[in-house]
Amino acid sequence: MFYEGLFDDASSFDQRFVTDETRLREIVSALRTLGQKIVLTSGSFDILHEGHSRYLEAARGFGNFLIVGVDSDAKVQARKGRHRPAVPEMERLRMVTHQRGVGLVTLKRETDPKWHLIKLVRPDILVATAETYTPEEIAELESKYCGRVEVLERMSTVSTSARLRRIQLGAIDSPAARPHTPDNRDKQILLYLPVLTSAFESFLDRHNDASEILILGRGFADAFPVIRKDIRALDPDRAADYLRHSRPSTVVTVVEPADLPDAVHADELTVPDDALMRDVIEAHDLAARTKVTFDPVFLFWDREWSRAGRPADHDGAVSTDELAREYTALAQALASRSSDWWRRVGAVIVGENGVIDEAWNHHLPTEYAPYIDGDPRNNFRRGDRADLSTAIHAEASLIGRAARKGVSLEGTDLYVTTFPCPSCARLIAESGIRRCFFTGPYSVLEGDHVLRSAGVELIWVDTTTPPTP
Numbered sequence: 001m002f003y004e005g006l007f008d009d010a011s012s013f014d015q016r017f018v019t020d021e022t023r024l025r026e027i028v029s030a031l032r033t034l035g036q037k038i039v040l041t042s043g044s045f046d047i048l049h050e051g052h053s054r055y056l057e058a059a060r061g062f063g064n065f066l067i068v069g070v071d072s073d074a075k076v077q078a079r080k081g082r083h084r085p086a087v088p089e090m091e092r093l094r095m096v097t098h099q100r101g102v103g104l105v106t107l108k109r110e111t112d113p114k115w116h117l118i119k120l121v122r123p124d125i126l127v128a129t130a131e132t133y134t135p136e137e138i139a140e141l142e143s144k145y146c147g148r149v150e151v152l153e154r155m156s157t158v159s160t161s162a163r164l165r166r167i168q169l170g171a172i173d174s175p176a177a178r179p180h181t182p183d184n185r186d187k188q189i190l191l192y193l194p195v196l197t198s199a200f201e202s203f204l205d206r207h208n209d210a211s212e213i214l215i216l217g218r219g220f221a222d223a224f225p226v227i228r229k230d231i232r233a234l235d236p237d238r239a240a241d242y243l244r245h246s247r248p249s250t251v252v253t254v255v256e257p258a259d260l261p262d263a264v265h266a267d268e269l270t271v272p273d274d275a276l277m278r279d280v281i282e283a284h285d286l287a288a289r290t291k292v293t294f295d296p297v298f299l300f301w302d303r304e305w306s307r308a309g310r311p312a313d314h315d316g317a318v319s320t321d322e323l324a325r326e327y328t329a330l331a332q333a334l335a336s337r338s339s340d341w342w343r344r345v346g347a348v349i350v351g352e353n354g355v356i357d358e359a360w361n362h363h364l365p366t367e368y369a370p371y372i373d374g375d376p377r378n379n380f381r382r383g384d385r386a387d388l389s390t391a392i393h394a395e396a397s398l399i400g401r402a403a404r405k406g407v408s409l410e411g412t413d414l415y416v417t418t419f420p421c422p423s424c425a426r427l428i429a430e431s432g433i434r435r436c437f438f439t440g441p442y443s444v445l446e447g448d449h450v451l452r453s454a455g456v457e458l459i460w461v462d463t464t465t466p467p468t469p
Contacts, residue, residue: 016102017094041059051154074110193216210270220257267290428454
């Protein structure tokens with residue numbers, strides 16, 4: 001029979017490597033006739049290591065016959081960048097064939113439709129790692145194309161990507177070969193690089209002691225829609241090529257979600273202080289692996305009028321209360337996260353039980369919008385046509401989020417680092433906020449009348465005079 005050798009111990013590549021789909025169907029049909037429980041798994045298997053071997057052995061344990069789909073060179077390159085794979089597809093196919101328990105291998109091409117091999121084999125057990133399928137996809141697979149899905153944790157102590165980086169860095173895998181001393185601390189940079197600007201150049205110059213720069217790859221768009229919305233953003237591989245040429249002494253790597261945790265191995269990880277990177281750090285629990293340092297990357301046009309000062313025409317209340325100063329300090333800290341280069345504003349909504357929500361002015365659809373598309377505010381003087389902007393103001397963001405969550409702002413206090421613009425003043429007047437604490441001036445103060453008419457008390461927070469006893 002054409003399938004008899006598949007049950008032998010010998011790893012005959014010519015017999016176990018199947019390219020013809022008709023023959024693959026025949027083998028699967030014969031295995032079912034023999035009552036064999038078929039297991040299917042897939043992967044790149046680039047630079048085979050212990051984790052791969054353990055994973056394949058565990059997969060084989062779920063059934064009687066293991067079929068492995070190996071990603072083609074083009075498929076790997078499309079997902080991990082043009083510098084991968086490190087090992088060509090035919091060699092990877094042969095290496096997987098020689099692994100214990102592997103019954104058959106086949107090549108998965110970039111042009112194959114979604115789940116093509118799964119639909120072809122219709123395995124009893126489909127084995128994958130945790131990040132491969134969403135819960136919804138698993139439910140669909142189990143209802144249509146396989147008996148059940150078994151999810152395995154990664155079994156490697158170091159990923160292929162991390163191993164390649166260590167080779168690039170000239171490092172040795174042995175921990176003893178890389179002593180950690182205060183004078184010999186390793187440092188990596190992790191960032192999203194949608195556009196090349198002087199802001200990013202300055203950021204990288206400040207951290208030119210980093211041994212490696214990690215750039216978020218295309219795969220992060222699936223988990224972070226803010227990246228998917230950057231339709232004009234630079235391709236990660238193009239950005240990496242630029243950095244390799246401009247910073248030849250630094251290793252530059254495009255990293256995908258599945259490889260990120262293992263890619264972070266240095267004593268310190270420096271990242272831009274923006275909302276996206278904070279979400280990435282939290283989602284992958286990177287702060288538990290190493291020291292994470294946030295450093296602002298956005299440009300800021302520093303003008304005298306942006307500094308805190310009592311508005312000349314404010315005749316309302318003045319507060320030196322310590323609690324008001326604390327909330328104002330929080331708002332000022334939030335303002336530093338803004339990507340707006342003209343004005344950075346932070347705001348905090350406070351209720352009876354403390355802070356309800358906090359925000360800063362940010363651009364939409366992503367905070368990188370002014371860097372990718374330019375800022376329409378460049379064409380106007382401050383105070384002119386404030387409605388023409390890609391940014392949402394901090395106050396509007398707070399009120400909008402409260403509406404979405406069904407949170408009433410009736411009787412609450414708003415702390416904001418500058419006096420609200422006319423548009424935000426109208427929103428505040430309708431929101432039920434009872435008091436507005438602010439520190440800095442604003443170039444257009446028409447909102448003053450709107451707020452007073454709505455019964456909103458305006459209080460300027462004096463941050464320099466000694467606090468009220």
